[in-house]
Amino acid sequence: xxxxxxxxxxxxxxxxxxxxxxxxxxxxxxxxxxxxxxxxxxxxxxxxxxxxxxxxxxxxxxxxxxxxxxxxxxxxxxxxxxxxxxxxxxxxxxxxxxxxxxxxxxxxxxxxxxxxxxxxxxxxxxxxxxxxxxxxxxxxxxxxxxxxxxxxxxxxxxxxxxxxxxxxxxxxxxxxxxxxxxxxxxxxxxxxxxxxxxxxxxxxxxxxxxxxxxxxxxxxxxxxxxxxxxxxxxxxxxxxxxxxxxxxxxxxxxxxxxxxxxxxxxxxxxxxxxxxxxxxxxxxxxxxxxxxxxxxxxxxxxxxxxxxxxxxxxxxxxxxxxxxxxxxxxxxxxx
Amino acid sequence: xxxxxxxxxxxxxxxxxxxxxxxxxxxxxxxxxxxxxxxxxxxxxxxxxxxxxxxxxxxxxxxxxxxxxxxxxxxxxxxxxxxxxxxxxxxxxxxxxxxxxxxxxxxxxxxxxxxxxxxxxxxxxxxxxxxxxxxxxxxxxxxxxxxxxxxxxxxxxxxxxxxxxxxxxx
Numbered sequence: 001x002x003x004x005x006x007x008x009x010x011x012x013x014x015x016x017x018x019x020x021x022x023x024x025x026x027x028x029x030x031x032x033x034x035x036x037x038x039x040x041x042x043x044x045x046x047x048x049x050x051x052x053x054x055x056x057x058x059x060x061x062x063x064x065x066x067x068x069x070x071x072x073x074x075x076x077x078x079x080x081x082x083x084x085x086x087x088x089x090x091x092x093x094x095x096x097x098x099x100x101x102x103x104x105x106x107x108x109x110x111x112x113x114x115x116x117x118x119x120x121x122x123x124x125x126x127x128x129x130x131x132x133x134x135x136x137x138x139x140x141x142x143x144x145x146x147x148x149x150x151x152x153x154x155x156x157x158x159x160x161x162x163x164x165x166x167x168x169x170x171x172x173x174x175x176x177x178x179x180x181x182x183x184x185x186x187x188x189x190x191x192x193x194x195x196x197x198x199x200x201x202x203x204x205x206x207x208x209x210x211x212x213x214x215x216x217x218x219x220x221x222x223x224x225x226x227x228x229x230x231x232x233x234x235x236x237x238x239x240x241x242x243x244x245x246x247x248x249x250x251x252x253x254x255x256x257x258x259x260x261x262x263x264x265x266x267x268x269x270x271x272x273x274x275x276x277x278x279x280x281x282x283x284x285x286x287x288x289x290x291x292x293x294x295x296x297x298x299x300x301x302x303x304x305x306x307x308x309x310x311x312x313x314x315x316x317x318x319x320x321x322x323x324x325x326x327x328x329x330x331x332x333x334x335x
Numbered sequence: 336x337x338x339x340x341x342x343x344x345x346x347x348x349x350x351x352x353x354x355x356x357x358x359x360x361x362x363x364x365x366x367x368x369x370x371x372x373x374x375x376x377x378x379x380x381x382x383x384x385x386x387x388x389x390x391x392x393x394x395x396x397x398x399x400x401x402x403x404x405x406x407x408x409x410x411x412x413x414x415x416x417x418x419x420x421x422x423x424x425x426x427x428x429x430x431x432x433x434x435x436x437x438x439x440x441x442x443x444x445x446x447x448x449x450x451x452x453x454x455x456x457x458x459x460x461x462x463x464x465x466x467x468x469x470x471x472x473x474x475x476x477x478x479x480x481x482x483x484x485x486x487x488x489x490x491x492x493x494x495x496x497x498x499x500x501x502x503x504x505x
Contacts, residue, residue: 021408041413042409042413044415045396045398045413045414045415046399047415048416048417049399049416052449053449053450053451054449054450057399057400058399058400059399059404059409060404062405320399320409324404324408325408327404327405327406327407327408
């Protein structure tokens with residue numbers, strides 16, 4: 001198990017180069033509005049690339065991106081792999097659970113071996129909060145760390161792909177009311193979304209959940225808390241339904257899934273409480289009939305598949321910016 | 336050093352484009368202008384109005400196709416390229432404000448060919464400077480200039496378009 005208690009500095013300090021560029025991408029916390037908007041702008045440009053016949057750019061040609069997934073996630077790993085390949089990088093997919101560390105090799109040994117293979121970026125998914133931060137503090141300065149989800153802490157690329165989806169459908173963040181429904185307690189996605197929406201200046205961020213699925217003092221993140229679905233959805237412009245993480249419930253926090261659906265499920269009926277032009281989002285994979293009705297997930301207001309497309313563009317942006325930040329860092333060091 | 340005014344350079348470029356259309360037997364309906372961000376787009380917009388093409392103007396941002404990522408990192412302010420027409424078998428005039436090393440044009444050609452295979456690409460440049468690092472020359476050129484050492488030409492715009500001297504960054 002890692003020791004996360006001796007973290008050097010805040011995430012923001014670790015993530016940025018001395019001139020304020022992205023060096024690692026670990027957490028939304030502490031990043032500026034300008035930097036988040038730069039990520040969105042670059043991702044927008046990559047969306048343009050993906051509309052062409054050839055969906056690749058040569059930006060990371062000759063670079064190597066290693067996907068280090070200590071926790072399973074087919075979709076996130078696939079989009080990171082596709083993003084790296086569309087940047088022309090070589091990609092190593094390592095399922096760490098079934099490889100070196102399971103044979104007794106320490107994490108640091110694994111990292112050192114990957115560094116010796118001249119990897120330029122590690123995409124890290126881990127069930128422990130702070131894992132990406134810890135790895136960033138251990139690797140050589142020429143490796144960029146991208147957090148692909150750590151414990152209950154952060155999932156910053158998911159949050160940014162959601163921000164890109166919102167911006168493309170709604171334009172400015174300033175007038176928007178955004179509601180996040182469901183398992184806030186276990187959701188690293190919700191935490192990153194709330195931070196990003198506040199930094200980007202959304203008018204109001206709401207969380208809607210039963211008290212058993214709300215973290216203590218969640219308001220401190222910058223959101224209004226609702227335990228009644230109707231009140232929470234009143235006049236919102238964006239509705240984000242979270243996946244009910246059944247594997248993390250341990251049977252203790254909810255009576256039944258059907259009861260959750262009855263009180264918090266996003267259905268055509270409950271969606272009518274939101275603004276008539278509200279869009280519906282979901283980070284996937286969807287539990288149909290648990291947190292969202294199929295007719296809503298597949299309906300005209302759903303932008304769930306746009307989120308998937310935007311996810312590749314965001315990951316292309318973050319990978320290229322972080323590797324670029326490492327490049328600038330090396331240039332400054334050698335100057 | 337006195338830099339030339341823009342309108343006479345555009346007059347010359349327009350005249351050379353008309354000559355190219357005649358000399359190469361280009362079909363106006365199949366001809367398209369593609370400007371390279373940022374200055375090249377400004378020049379391409381002016382030329383597009385002057386020669387009254389029906390094909391909409393295309394724009395390229397070559398930021399993702401540059402060859403100096405390993406040294407410079409990601410350039411700032413990259414925009415999406417926009418080619419609102421099928422470039423397959425089309426005659427194109429690629430427009431930039433200044434051609435010097437030729438590396439921007441190299442990147443633009445690589446990007447263009449990711450969208451399809453044009454039948455012909457001509458290069459138009461407002462200003463041509465010495466210092467070519469690649470075998471690339473403008474087919475259509477407003478003016479070829481020699482500059483004092485350490486100086487570069489900078490185009491400001493879009494309204495008005497003006498040329499000024501700038502100190503070259505090393």
